[in-house]
Amino acid sequence: MKKVLSFDIDQTLNVAKTPIPDEIAELLTKCLNHFEICPISGQKFDQFLIQIVDRMKDATPEQLTHLHLFVAQGTQYYRYNLKKKDWEQVYNYPLTEAQVKKITETIEKAAKELGYWEEDKLKPGDEIIENRLSQVTFSALGQKAGTEEKYAWDPDHEKRKKIVARCKELSPEFEYEIGGTTSINAITPGMNKVFGMTHLLEELNIKKEDILYFGDMTMPGGNDYPVVQMGIDTITVRSHEDTAFALRGILGVL
Numbered sequence: 001m002k003k004v005l006s007f008d009i010d011q012t013l014n015v016a017k018t019p020i021p022d023e024i025a026e027l028l029t030k031c032l033n034h035f036e037i038c039p040i041s042g043q044k045f046d047q048f049l050i051q052i053v054d055r056m057k058d059a060t061p062e063q064l065t066h067l068h069l070f071v072a073q074g075t076q077y078y079r080y081n082l083k084k085k086d087w088e089q090v091y092n093y094p095l096t097e098a099q100v101k102k103i104t105e106t107i108e109k110a111a112k113e114l115g116y117w118e119e120d121k122l123k124p125g126d127e128i129i130e131n132r133l134s135q136v137t138f139s140a141l142g143q144k145a146g147t148e149e150k151y152a153w154d155p156d157h158e159k160r161k162k163i164v165a166r167c168k169e170l171s172p173e174f175e176y177e178i179g180g181t182t183s184i185n186a187i188t189p190g191m192n193k194v195f196g197m198t199h200l201l202e203e204l205n206i207k208k209e210d211i212l213y214f215g216d217m218t219m220p221g222g223n224d225y226p227v228v229q230m231g232i233d234t235i236t237v238r239s240h241e242d243t244a245f246a247l248r249g250i251l252g253v254l
């Protein structure tokens with residue numbers, strides 16, 4: 001019997017960058033009674049609150065102590081403090097300012113050279129490259145672009161593969177992963193989901209056999225692939241509908 005259910009977020013629990021649907025919120029809340037629940041994604045803490053926690057309105061404070069937020073690929077970890085009735089940061093491993101600067105310049109140069117720097121398509125106040133503290137994220141159309149527009153931008157990953165290839169030439173000291181629908185995450189080597197999962201094992205005092213992981217990017221080069229390589233049992237999903245289907249099955253036999 002698994003002790004921990006761990007989830008990628010974008011395309012696994014939601015439609016990329018949007019709050020999780022009601023059904024997923026209900027299923028995750030039920031799962032809190034039986035498992036430790038660990039979402040892990042490249043996004044920032046505030047997005048974990050907006051997309052997941054705020055949607056799990058029916059969860060009691062006691063239940064929330066079984067929800068573990070592995071933010072920015074698990075380079076930051078937050079858990080619920082029952083006394084304070086609030087989330088607290090357990091650890092944080094940020095990039096240095098110099099690393100952020102170098103990555104930002106690299107991605108911008110690569111995207112511009114290839115003609116994929118779509119500044120003219122940004123909504124006001126939006127940005128293509130975002131410093132997420134433990135990683136730098138390129139979102140081709142910004143954070144605020146519409147879902148359909150994002151899906152249409154690079155459905156076969158070809159644009160992002162080219163950007164990644166050029167970035168690797170320019171600054172090979174960093175790693176670049178394709179995620180979400182328009183994103184590339186740049187990290188220092190090893191600061192991928194393996195880092196998060198390794199800390200998850202430590203923080204929750206469990207073995208990797210205790211984890212069942214759900215992700216949509218489990219193919220080589222995808223941001224869930226490092227989890228597969230670690231030897232963690234993984235379910236590949238195409239969307240949150242697949243995840244809901246699997247969770248209904250798991251809860252149905254408990």
Ligand SMILES: [Mg+2]
Nearest residue numbers: 008010011216
């Ligand atoms: Mg994903």
